[in-house]
Amino acid sequence: MSLREKLVEHIRENGPMTVADYMAACLYDPEDGYYATRPSIGGAGADFLTAPEASQMFGELIGLWCAHEWDQLGKPAFNLIELGPGRGVLMQDILRATRRVEGFHDSSSIVLVEMSAPLREEQGERVPEAEWAQRLEDAPPGASLIIGNEFLDCLPIRQFLRGEDGWHEKLVGVTEDGRLTFGLSAALPAPESEDEPGVVREIATGLESLIYEIERRLHDAPGRVLLIDYGYVTPEGADTLQALKSHTKIDPIETPGEADLTAHVDFARVAHLARQADLAVYGPVTQGEFLRALGIELRFKALAEANPAHAERLARELHRLISPEQMGALFKVICLSSPNLPPPAGF
Numbered sequence: 001m002s003l004r005e006k007l008v009e010h011i012r013e014n015g016p017m018t019v020a021d022y023m024a025a026c027l028y029d030p031e032d033g034y035y036a037t038r039p040s041i042g043g044a045g046a047d048f049l050t051a052p053e054a055s056q057m058f059g060e061l062i063g064l065w066c067a068h069e070w071d072q073l074g075k076p077a078f079n080l081i082e083l084g085p086g087r088g089v090l091m092q093d094i095l096r097a098t099r100r101v102e103g104f105h106d107s108s109s110i111v112l113v114e115m116s117a118p119l120r121e122e123q124g125e126r127v128p129e130a131e132w133a134q135r136l137e138d139a140p141p142g143a144s145l146i147i148g149n150e151f152l153d154c155l156p157i158r159q160f161l162r163g164e165d166g167w168h169e170k171l172v173g174v175t176e177d178g179r180l181t182f183g184l185s186a187a188l189p190a191p192e193s194e195d196e197p198g199v200v201r202e203i204a205t206g207l208e209s210l211i212y213e214i215e216r217r218l219h220d221a222p223g224r225v226l227l228i229d230y231g232y233v234t235p236e237g238a239d240t241l242q243a244l245k246s247h248t249k250i251d252p253i254e255t256p257g258e259a260d261l262t263a264h265v266d267f268a269r270v271a272h273l274a275r276q277a278d279l280a281v282y283g284p285v286t287q288g289e290f291l292r293a294l295g296i297e298l299r300f301k302a303l304a305e306a307n308p309a310h311a312e313r314l315a316r317e318l319h320r321l322i323s324p325e326q327m328g329a330l331f332k333v334i335c336l337s338s339p340n341l342p343p344p345a346g347f
């Protein structure tokens with residue numbers, strides 16, 4: 001039975017499901033979910049390209065950031081944790097960039113938080129020294145630096161549409177001829193709002209528990225979390241659910257489990273929840289600002305001078321990472337930190 005058929009049966013028995021439940025099934029269903037079975041990141045023919053897949057410079061600068069923050073923590077033994085490491089390219093670049101930082105590798109235990117079995121296998125090829133955890137709460141205690149690139153955008157969202165008669169939740173239902181379709185709940189008892197009809201509000205359901213886990217960890221032992229993703233500080237009130245297959249946006253309802261399904265990250269909410277948890281918050285700043293502050297232009301110059309034959313390719317990669325019309329502005333970077341530490345680099 002395909003995932004579509006399973007979902008149709010489930011909805012016929014139980015009624016329409018929330019967009020968050022639909023997204024979770026599409027991404028994580030153990031037999032047919034996208035990440036569980038057929039994730040395709042980076043390289044020709046992939047569904048989407050992330051910053052570490054676009055350029056080695058990205059991971060190298062994050063590596064230097066890690067070295068700097070390890071120094072700020074007082075050079076303890078620590079967990080170097082990555083949330084959703086994809087093919088393992090970012091961690092591989094981080095480790096290469098920090099090879100000559102005295103004591104860094106000896107002090108670190110690499111923990112990859114990954115639920116996808118095929119991706120764990122690829123990560124193991126690039127980072128043989130890694131250990132894995134299913135969730136952040138399963139990672140060993142202690143001081144930590146935690147990195148997550150394009151992890152928050154996978155958190156399933158619920159969506160609410162402002163109608164003429166109040167708020168409705170967007171739901172996934174089934175048509176009479178057995179197709180999946182988006183629909184709306186009856187009007188909800190909801191507080192008054194200034195939002196115009198047509199506005200969509202989104203809420204990532206797993207964000208609170210993730211921030212709670214970060215809170216617990218960063219109050220128990222010193223640490224910092226660096227999260228990089230596409231998203232907004234002021235929501236536009238638009239529907240940001242998106243499905244990508246072979247670099248093309250497709251209808252999220254069309255091919256459950258076959259496409260990467262994501263939503264834009266609400267950075268204002270990330271910052272708000274972290275502040276409520278008494279964590280120090282830096283940013284969000286744009287990816288362009290962050291990488292420039294860490295010296296990506298100097299890194300580019302050094303690489304281009306050492307490899308003139310690759311200078312043009314490197315210039316394209318630099319442009320892709322930092323220019324506002326590419327990844328430079330839509331992508332944002334935020335750092336959550338244990339309190340009472342000096343400010344992190346890049347903000």
Ligand code: SAH
Nearest residue numbers: 035050084085086113114115116149150154
């Ligand atoms: N960081 C990588 C990959 C981003 S894709 C890069 O930049 O290239 C999202 C990654 O998060 C994948 O590795 C996916 O399997 C993982 N992932 C998504 N949701 C997860 C969850 N709830 N728990 C653990 N890993 C998750």
